Amino acid sequence: MGRGGRSEASRARLYKRWGERRDLEKVKASVQRDLHIHKIKEFPSDFLAIKRCGRTVRNIVKNKYRATSTPGQLGMLPSKGKILLPLDHLPPASVPDDIPPYLIMRFEHFITDQQQKGLRVRWDRLLRTKPKHLLKRDKNRSATDAYHLGTWEVTGAQPRLTLETEAQSSEAIKAMDDLLFFIKTTIAPKVATVFKDHAPIQWEAIQKANTRVHQYLGHKYQLRPNLDMGGPFFAIAAKESGSGIVHIDWNDDRALYAFVFAVGDWEGGEFCAPQLGIKIPVRPGQVLAVLARVLAHFSAPVTSGHRIVFTCFTDRLLFRHRDNIPVVILA
Numbered sequence: 001m002g003r004g005g006r007s008e009a010s011r012a013r014l015y016k017r018w019g020e021r022r023d024l025e026k027v028k029a030s031v032q033r034d035l036h037i038h039k040i041k042e043f044p045s046d047f048l049a050i051k052r053c054g055r056t057v058r059n060i061v062k063n064k065y066r067a068t069s070t071p072g073q074l075g076m077l078p079s080k081g082k083i084l085l086p087l088d089h090l091p092p093a094s095v096p097d098d099i100p101p102y103l104i105m106r107f108e109h110f111i112t113d114q115q116q117k118g119l120r121v122r123w124d125r126l127l128r129t130k131p132k133h134l135l136k137r138d139k140n141r142s143a144t145d146a147y148h149l150g151t152w153e154v155t156g157a158q159p160r161l162t163l164e165t166e167a168q169s170s171e172a173i174k175a176m177d178d179l180l181f182f183i184k185t186t187i188a189p190k191v192a193t194v195f196k197d198h199a200p201i202q203w204e205a206i207q208k209a210n211t212r213v214h215q216y217l218g219h220k221y222q223l224r225p226n227l228d229m230g231g232p233f234f235a236i237a238a239k240e241s242g243s244g245i246v247h248i249d250w251n252d253d254r255a256l257y258a259f260v261f262a263v264g265d266w267e268g269g270e271f272c273a274p275q276l277g278i279k280i281p282v283r284p285g286q287v288l289a290v291l292a293r294v295l296a297h298f299s300a301p302v303t304s305g306h307r308i309v310f311t312c313f314t315d316r317l318l319f320r321h322r323d324n325i326p327v328v329i330l331a
Contacts, residue, residue: 034081040103043087043094044275044295052250057296061246065274069246071300074272074279082108083280098255100199103291104273105257106280107194110287115186116263122179123238123263123308129172134163146239149176150227151213153318154251159213161220161227162235173224180226183236183310187287191232191259191312194289202255206314207231209322233259233312242269242299242309249292253316257289260312266305272298 046060061069068074077083083106087095111119133145148162168176195203210231214221221228242262252258260271262282270279271288273295282288290297293316299309 068277126175131172150235252293258292264307266307268303
């Protein structure tokens, strides 16, 4: 007997069960085993107060970190298990007050095999609708385009949907919303748990930002509820392969993590951090949380196979305007 398509409510219940019960139990269990703690020697403050310039970042890395500026020069951290780069062993005066307790975290068993397949299917379905790239390519980080979906406040005074979220065909919007629904119900709850468990002060602050976003965009979220991720992040950048040029994520806030995960079947593509002299594998099922506005980074080449990289993030203006905090932009 044929099976009819599930209703959205039915799918929501199913995905919620996956994301909140079975998967979170695996995530919490993994905390107790295979934990690798990597203690850095000093806080990487090179780019906290410089003007926004990709060339400056590349020059600093090339000159100051010449011995650790290419993937082959970097030490490889373990490919399996949980990784934490804590900051509590460093002199307190060297770490800005608003920085969370860890510079980088990697989690195991974050995305099940079934969920990876679901993400891949929905990504491919979106691409078949030929969505338009409407943002200028950032040549300071990658030679390939990314789609930016969701909500941000980049260069603005109030939250808004990204242009690539709205200015698409009806077919593309339908496929996009299905992808966002899947991320909202399987990934976002676990990202929220990471914030609550590992950066509770930042979690409390980002909830204030979420309240403000709803004040401006509540009507649009009612029309497209899958754009509302519930607060742990507001936008998603998605692209093939990775960002192979060393860079800083200028639009991120230094106090918030970007969450990076990938789907596909590939070799290579490690997360590279020249300032720390390390590279971290991000394999299927894992997620990397990183302070991407603090740490210069790039992806090692993908040597074989194919991968799609998703980065879930909150932009600086959206976060800093939560309490009408003055923002100084170094242009």
